[in-house]
Amino acid sequence: MTPARRLPLLALAVLATGLVPPRAAFGQVKYPPRAETLDVQIRYRIRAERDERVRQFRVLAAHLKGLGFVAPPREDEDLDVLDPTAERFVGTIPSAGVLSALDDPRVQTILFAPKGYAYPDDPEKPVPVRVALATGFLPSDQRKFHRQAVAQLDRLGFREALGYDHRGFTLARGSLPAGNVARLLKDLRREPAGWFLPEGVAEAPPAPLRDVLPVRWVEVLPEAEFAPLAEPAVPASFARFAPVLRAVMADEAARGKPIRVEAVMDRPAEELTDDFRTRFRALFLGAAVEGAVGTTLALSFPKAADLDRFAFEPGVTSIRLPRAATETVGTAAAKDASVPAALAATRLDRLHALGHRGKGVRVVVIGSGFPGVEGLVGSELPKGTRVIDLTAELTPAIRPAPLDPAAPLGATAAARAAAAAAPDAELVLVRVSRDAHFQPAAVARFVTGDGRYTEAMQSRLAEFSLRSEDATRLKAAATDEYLRAFRDLSDEDAPRQRRERARKGLQDLLDEERAVAGAVERFTALQAALKSLAGGTTVVVNTLVWESGYPVDGLSELAQAINLRYAGDAIAPIPTRSATRRAAPNAPLWVQAASRSAGAAWGGPYHDADADAVMEFAPASVGLPAGTWTRELNFLGLRGADGTTPQNLPAGVRLRLAVQWREPHNPDATIGPDAVFPLNLRVLRQLDPEGTRRATDEFDEVARSAGVPVRLRTEPTYGIYEQTVEVVLPADGRYAVRVEGGTGYESPLPALRQQIEVRPRLIAEFVNATPDKGRPLFTTFTPPTAGVGVPGDAKSALTVDAARPPGDTGPRLFGGGPGVALLAKPDLYAPGAVPAGDGTAEGPGVAAGFVAGLSATLIESGAPSVDILRSLAVAPGGLAIVPDTWLKYVRPLPSRPRSP
Numbered sequence: 001m002t003p004a005r006r007l008p009l010l011a012l013a014v015l016a017t018g019l020v021p022p023r024a025a026f027g028q029v030k031y032p033p034r035a036e037t038l039d040v041q042i043r044y045r046i047r048a049e050r051d052e053r054v055r056q057f058r059v060l061a062a063h064l065k066g067l068g069f070v071a072p073p074r075e076d077e078d079l080d081v082l083d084p085t086a087e088r089f090v091g092t093i094p095s096a097g098v099l100s101a102l103d104d105p106r107v108q109t110i111l112f113a114p115k116g117y118a119y120p121d122d123p124e125k126p127v128p129v130r131v132a133l134a135t136g137f138l139p140s141d142q143r144k145f146h147r148q149a150v151a152q153l154d155r156l157g158f159r160e161a162l163g164y165d166h167r168g169f170t171l172a173r174g175s176l177p178a179g180n181v182a183r184l185l186k187d188l189r190r191e192p193a194g195w196f197l198p199e200g201v202a203e204a205p206p207a208p209l210r211d212v213l214p215v216r217w218v219e220v221l222p223e224a225e226f227a228p229l230a231e232p233a234v235p236a237s238f239a240r241f242a243p244v245l246r247a248v249m250a251d252e253a254a255r256g257k258p259i260r261v262e263a264v265m266d267r268p269a270e271e272l273t274d275d276f277r278t279r280f281r282a283l284f285l286g287a288a289v290e291g292a293v294g295t296t297l298a299l300s301f302p303k304a305a306d307l308d309r310f311a312f313e314p315g316v317t318s319i320r321l322p323r324a325a326t327e328t329v330g331t332a333a334a335k336d337a338s339v340p341a342a343l344a345a346t347r348l349d350r351l352h353a354l355g356h357r358g359k360g361v362r363v364v365v366i367g368s369g370f371p372g373v374e375g376l377v378g379s380e381l382p383k384g385t386r387v388i389d390l391t392a393e394l395t396p397a398i399r400p401a402p403l404d405p406a407a408p409l410g411a412t413a414a415a416r417a418a419a420a421a422a423p424d425a426e427l428v429l430v431r432v433s434r435d436a437h438f439q440p441a442a443v444a445r446f447v448t449g450d451g452r453y454t455e456a457m458q459s460r461l462a463e464f465s466l467r468s469e470d471a472t473r474l475k476a477a478a479t480d481e482y483l484r485a486f487r488d489l490s491d492e493d494a495p496r497q498r499r500e501r502a503r504k505g506l507q508d509l510l511d512e513e514r515a516v517a518g519a520v521e522r523f524t525a526l527q528a529a530l531k532s533l534a535g536g537t538t539v540v541v542n543t544l545v546w547e548s549g550y551p552v553d554g555l556s557e558l559a560q561a562i563n564l565r566y567a568g569d570a571i572a573p574i575p576t577r578s579a580t581r582r583a584a585p586n587a588p589l590w591v592q593a594a595s596r597s598a599g600a601a602w603g604g605p606y607h608d609a610d611a612d613a614v615m616e617f618a619p620a621s622v623g624l625p626a627g628t629w630t631r632e633l634n635f636l637g638l639r640g641a642d643g644t645t646p647q648n649l650p651a652g653v654r655l656r657l658a659v660q661w662r663e664p665h666n667p668d669a670t671i672g673p674d675a676v677f678p679l680n681l682r683v684l685r686q687l688d689p690e691g692t693r694r695a696t697d698e699f700d701e702v703a704r705s706a707g708v709p710v711r712l713r714t715e716p717t718y719g720i721y722e723q724t725v726e727v728v729l730p731a732d733g734r735y736a737v738r739v740e741g742g743t744g745y746e747s748p749l750p751a752l753r754q755q756i757e758v759r760p761r762l763i764a765e766f767v768n769a770t771p772d773k774g775r776p777l778f779t780t781f782t783p784p785t786a787g788v789g790v791p792g793d794a795k796s797a798l799t800v801d802a803a804r805p806p807g808d809t810g811p812r813l814f815g816g817g818p819g820v821a822l823l824a825k826p827d828l829y830a831p832g833a834v835p836a837g838d839g840t841a842e843g844p845g846v847a848a849g850f851v852a853g854l855s856a857t858l859i860e861s862g863a864p865s866v867d868i869l870r871s872l873a874v875a876p877g878g879l880a881i882v883p884d885t886w887l888k889y890v891r892p893l894p895s896r897p898r899s900p
Contacts, residue, residue, distance in 0.1 A: 003217070006347075016189075016553045023335070025775075026891050027695045028165075028629045029165045032692055033292070034098075034114070037660075038098055038113065038114060039091075039112060039115050040593070041088060041089070041112070041185055042088065042107055042109075042543065043107075043185045043186075044088070044089065045059070045658070046084075047105055050082065053082070053084065054081050056106060057081045057724075059376055060104055062269040063104045064089065064093075067100055069092070069097075071089060071090060071091035072090070088104050088185070089330035093112070095192075098110065098217075102217065104217060109185050109216060109217065109218070109706065111185050111217070112217070112218075113219070114222050114725045117180070120178045122178065123178050123179025126174060126175035127177070127178045128174070128175050128220070129173075129176050129221065130221060131218050132216045132217045133172060133214055133216055134216060136168075137208060142169045142364060143169045143610050143611065144208065145209060146170070147207050148170065148214075148693050149172065149209060150172055150803070153172065153193070154584040157180055158175070158177060158649055158890065159176075160173070160174040161175075161631065161698065162682065162699055162738060163632070163684055163697060163699045164698065164699075168177070173697070175228075176474055181218070181220065182816060184218045186461040188214040188789070189205050189209060189210060190753055199415040211657065214640070220748050221694075223698075228701065229701040230345075233865060234443065234706055239311075241311065241318075241319050242320035243320065244722070244726050245321055246318060249307065255303065255305040257304060258303065259436065260299070260300045260301075260321075261300075261301070261319050262299070262319070262323065263297045263299055263316055263318070263319050263321075264297070264308070264317050264318045265296070265316060266316075266317050267315060268294055269292030269293070269294065269295065270292075272292075272297075272752035282463065283309070283310075284309075284310060286301070287299060287301045288300050290438070291455050292455050293438045293556075293558060294556065295712065295713060295714075295825065296437070296549075296550070298322065301392075308723045310335060317712045322436070323435065323437065323549030323550070324434045324435040325546045325842075327368065327407045327410075327435070327493075327543070327544070328596050328843050329410070329411060329414060329841055329845035330641075330841070331409065332643075332839070332840045332841075336840070337840040338835075339420045339835070340555055341831075342831035342833075342834075342850065343420065343794075345881070346421075346830065346831065346854060347449055347881055347884075348421055348857065348882060350882070351506075351857055351886075351887065352423070353859070355892055355894075355895065356423060356890065357423045357860070358422025358423065358424050358853060359424035360536070360537065361537045361538070361856035361859050362426040362428060362536055363425045363426065363427050363541065363852050363853060363862050364430055364447065364533060364538060364540045365428070365852070366430050366540065366543060367412075367432070367543045367544065368404050368409070368410055368429060368432065368544060369412075370411055371409070371412055372523070373387065374387070374490065376412070377417075381427060382424070382427050384426060385427045385428075386429070387429045387431065388428065388430045388526070388530065390430055390432050390439050390443070391431055391432065392524075393457055393460065394433060397518075397519050397522075397525060399521050404434055406768055406770055408771065411429070411436070411844075411845060411849075412542040413841030413849070415427065415429055417847075417850040417853065418849040418852045418853040420850070421849075421854045421856070425539075425853065425860075428527045435639075440558060441558045441561060443540065446531060446534060447540055448534070448588060449534040449535070451527075451530070457523065460523060464519065464520055468516055471516065473504075474509055478502070478509050485498045486499055488642060492530055493616070504811060521882060537586045537856075538589070539588070540566075540589070541592075541593075541855050543848060544593075545596070545789035545792060545804070547595065547597055548656075548722065548763050548765070550790050551713050551720045551759055551790075552793060552819075553818070554816050554818035554820055555720060559793055559797070562794040562796050562797050563795050566797070567586070567588065567589045567590075567796065567864075567865040567868075568795060568797075590791075590796065590798065591797070591852040592792045592794070592798065592799045593792070593843075593844040593845040593847070594799050594801040594844040594845055594848075595787070595789035595844070597775070598811040598813045599764060599782050599789065600639075600764045602634060602786055603818030604759060604760075604783050604785070605815060606677075606741065606757070607619050608742075615760070616631040617631055617633075617739075617780065618631050618781050623781055628780055633649075633736040633780065634737045634762075634779075634780045635735070635736045635779045636649055636734075636736065636737065636764060636776050636779065637649070637778075638650065638775075638777070639775050639777050640774040641771055645779075647689070647737050648733055649729055649732070649733065650732055650773065651731045651732045651733075652728065653766050654726060654729075654766065654767040655727055655729055655765075655771070656724060656726045656765045656767050657761050657765075658763050658765075659679050659722065660721065661720075661760050662758065663677055663719050663758060664756065665714075665717055666718055672708075674708050674719045675708070675719070677725050677741060677756050677758050678708065678709055678721075678741060679709065679739055680723060680741065681738070681739060682701055682703070682705075683704070683727055684699045684700065684735065684736045685730075685733050685734070686699055686734050687699060699736070710722050710723070710724075728765070737762070739760065743757075759818040759819050764776040784811065784812050784815075785818065786818060787813050787814055787816055788816070788825045789813075792826070793820070793823070798827050798855070798868060799826045800827065800829050800851045801826040801844045802831070802846065803829040808836055814826075826844075827871075827876050828876075829878070830847040830850045830880040831846075831850055832847035832850070849892065850880075858882070861891075873885065
């Protein structure tokens, strides 16, 4: 081999052994400058006879002197050169040359701190340290060496930090009790040790730790505050409560108040018999079943303390507060929105000119509220527009709930967009509660002709029956007391007060009878209105999206109901030779708004290349963004209401992070209640993002998930699990999330051990925050294939997002979810803005309303609801534009002349 060929091969070998780490991974942490002068302790070793020791000692002393090392004078310092047991220098050294002391091979380990650093008087008080380990191993061995060294440090009370730059597993960062810091100068392999022997049973350390001196240098950091997050203790009685619900249940004042919760059961709700409901009402007086979707039951209790007993009912796996949907309609103050321009851009104006305006098609808009709609009926909305307020079913009086302050626009803009696209269609606006996932599912049932009472309506019927029985039972006694009281008409105080009490008691009963009668009348009207949604050709548009709490990847009960009952691949059109008659009536069409959580959702495979049980948000082939040093942290930022993206999150808002994943099950094995591959979440706050006082890789842990993951769904071949953490942010700052996981199952036989591949989806949300707070988003790793939310991930749903102007490079969401990467979503893009008062309403909800109206107009002109995309001659992900061929061959209505 010629010398010219050796250098490249040597460089490759050095890179392969990890001696020179990739530049992209290192050098991106900002460290504050060290103090100019440091207190240093240097442990050295000279194995030589008398004269040789003297020579080597003088060479080492000269080396250190050249670096600026100064030792305080001692009376016996001249004996060190001859003392074979002497092995330590103590003094000061300029910070610029402190690490150069290791250049002399006789130096074993150095310990340094800022000059004058005072160690705590309490030896148990933690001191922050940075520990450099030996290098030179292959990457896999370096990781193993790092784990072994940290495990050995743990025996000294070391508490490893989170998220720090380990520099290719050559650095350890954390805290150590003050009394044990100096012990790091000794050989870590023999620590902790007593006077003569190691403490405990002396065992040889495993390789490679046993072969190399582990610690090269130790830096004591000047910032001494260190407050590790205590492991959250979960009482046994709270084990089945979600973290936020635990906080509610721990508040004595809240325990006496009414509460609505969602209970995740171990079986689908339809498998629960009527005996369960009867027993539930008998055990918990005043409680009611409000809704059921899949394995999730929505329940209301007259007081939260009842949950103590309900948590131990058979079949209950976990209980949480209701999970609210996100709105898909927002505001854009500086955006120009023109309805005529949108109609022209989609060529709907030309279809309207042919007389096709959606007549005979019903458009049902589902939203959390329709503020200001009364003033639009007859002008921007059709005269016959109806509003069905389904939130009324959740109150004993069948009265609508107040408008949600977190959704000031509601779905009014979506209704206006639908009416603009189909002016002659029948428009029905259905208001649902944002935290009632079961209500859109109920609307989906009623549209397809399933007119059964909802769970909430059945509960209201039971309440009416009890109230009527109580009123009837008490009325006879109240009437008799009334007659007795009015037999004595004297003006004395006692008879007069008795007459007043009797009159009031009878009047209260009469008022109760009238109240029950009025509630029954409203109940009957609400049920009739819901049943009227069936029949004819219907296009349903849903503006609400659930990002967590329900199975993603199209596996939620609502998504599967859409797949089975609505126009799509599951309902194939019957072929016919007729060009003018349909072979079968149109199936209802479900138009769904895509998620607005672009940038706030992460989805993809679980990577753990370094095998440290911490998920990496990107594979090694993806470069690290500037200012970051690890793929195991995903930093969070804030998208403001005006579209700006500052880095810091505001103090006081409640942040929720939820990770959901699917695990395969062996149908031949017993399926336990716990996840085999449990994931846990940790929320970290960066202490000094600028690196002026502390290194940028130093964090405080502010929250972590507690308890086992919730099993959202169980099937013979798979299970769906979710883990959440919620925290009220303690201060303005930059936060990051870390996902930890690994298999919790160890096969007794190595040959039977199986590998599990999971594809998590992580979502960041503000809980119950008003729009002015903005929304969180990931700033480090944001893959676009995280899915479009529930139920937009349904295959048969026509999922719609708002078209963006050219040059808009903001984050977007694609696909049905990380587990169904080949499902192309959104299906269509459409104009997504309409005027709203002094500003503009925009978002996927507006675009979905527009596509719903466009679909109604197309259906009226002859397009089958099962194949809207083909009628538009557009591939999935294209713009919603009526094709010229359709305009050319569609038959104009007689009442309207065909436009030239």
